[in-house]
Amino acid sequence: MKPLDYVRNIEKIEVELTRLNAARSLVNIPRQLEVLPAGGTVLLRDRTDAGSSYYNRIKGFGPEDLAELDTLLSHYPEAAPCFDMTPHYMTEEVARALCEKGFIPAEQLAFLYVHPQAMVEQSTGFQIERVTEETAEQYIEWIRKSAGGLRVTRDMIARSREYFYREDFLNYMLSIDGKPASMGSLFLSGEDGYLANDYTFPEYRARGCQSALIKRRLTDAVARGVTTVYTDVEFGSASHANMERAGFRMAFLNTYWIAK
Template sequence: MIENNIISTMSKIEKLEIALTTFNSKRALSNIDKDLEILNVGKSSLMIDKNSPKSGYYNRVKGFCEEDIVNLENILNTYSKYEIEPCFEITPNNISENVSRTLSKEGFINVEQLVYMELKELEAIQSDSKIEIFKVTESNAEEFINIILLSNEGMDISQKVIENKKHYFYESNFHNYIAYSSGEVAGIGSMFISENVGYIANDYTFEKARGLGCQKVLLAHRINEAIKLGLESLYTDVVFGSISHSNMKKLGFTDVYMSSFWMK
C-alpha cells in the first residue's frame, strides 16, 4: 500500500510538471516563441520543441520504461526529424539494468538527478523577518521581467517580447513574488497552480542578499498564500543536498522520489 501511495503521488507530480512545462513554454522570455508539442509513444510522453532544439528541458521523454525499449528507435527518430537529441527523465520505478544499458548503448549518460518533494499538510508560518514580499501584478509585471533579466546575465530580449509575455506573470495560475531587503531587490520566486495543488519554482536570490534568509521568507510566504487559496498540497524539485533542498525540509517538505536525467 505504501508503494502504491508513492507511485500515485509520483504520477500526480509528473502530470503537474508537464502542465508547468507547457505553461513555461508559453511565457518563456525568448525572441523566438517556443513551439512545444507533446506526443505519446507507448508509456512515454515526448515533449518536443523544434524551436529550441538544444533545450533538454523542452525536449524531454517522460515515462520511459522497459516496456518502451521496443519503441526507442521510434522515439529517437521522432526527435531526429528536428535534429534534436532528447533528454530521458527516468523515475526510480522505471530505472533498471535493461533501461540503463539500452540508453548507454545509444550514447546517453546519467548527467543529473533531481529530487521531487511534497508538502502535504500546509500550516501558516509566522515570520519576523525584515524582508518584504510583493506580489507581481499588472502594474509591476514589466519590473519583474527586468529583474529576471538581471538574474540571467547575457539574456537579451526585445521590448516587444516583454509586452507580449508580461501578462503571463500575473495570471491566476502563476503567482510571482519579489523579495526586497532594505529597499533593494533581494530575490524572486514563483508558484504555479493546477487544479487544487501548487508547484514551487524559479527561486533565485541575488548574490548581495544571500545569507539573509531571503528564500526561506519567500517560501514561507508562498505556503501562506497557498493556504489562503485553499490548495491541498505543494510540490517542487531541487538538487539533492543543495541549500534549496535544506530550506524545503526545514519548512516541512519531504522527499518523494529522485529522477535521473540521461543525455548525450
C-alpha cells in the same frame, strides 16, 4: 498517498508547468512546444530549440517501451532528447539500452512534497510583493538581471508579461531596503501546487530570503485550497535544506540521461 501516487501527480503538474514556461519564455522566437503521447511515454518537443534538454524530453520511458526506443528517438531528428527517468522505470535493461544508444546519466533532481499549512510570517525586514499587472515589467527586469543581463526586447516583454500575474501562476518579489533580493513562483493546478523559479541575488544569500518566500507561497497555496505542494531541487543544496525546514519530504530522485 502511496509513493507512486506522488510520482504520477508530480509528472502531471510538471508537464503543465513546462507548457507554461515555454509560453512565457523570454526568447526572440516564440517556443513551439509539443506534448505528444506515445504509448506509455510522453514526448516534449520544442520545434524552435532542438538543443534544449528541458524542452526536449522523453518522460515515462520504461521496460515496456524498449522495443519502441528507435521510434521514439526518430521524433527528434535534429538533436537527441533528454530521457527524464523516474526511479520505478530505471531498470538494468533500460539503463543498458540507453547506454547502447549513447546516453549517459548526467544530472539528478530531488522532487519533494508537502501538505501545506498556513505559516505565521515573522518580522524580518523583508518586503514581499506578489507580481501584478503594474509590476510585471519590473519583475521581468529582475529576471533579466538574474540571468546575467539577458537581452530582452520590447516584443519579448509584450509577449510574456501577462503570464507573470495570472491566477494560476503567482510570482513574488522580495526586496531589502528597496533593492531586489529574491524571487520565486507558485504554480497552481486544481488542489496541487508547485514551487519554482527560486532565485536569490548573490549579495543577499544566507539571509533567510528563500525561507520567507517559501512560507509566503505555502500560506497563499492554503488560502487557495491547495492540499499538496511539490517542488524540485538539487539534492543536498541550500534550496533542499530550505525546503526540508519548511516541511517538505522526498518523493523521489530522478535522473536525466543525455547523449554523449
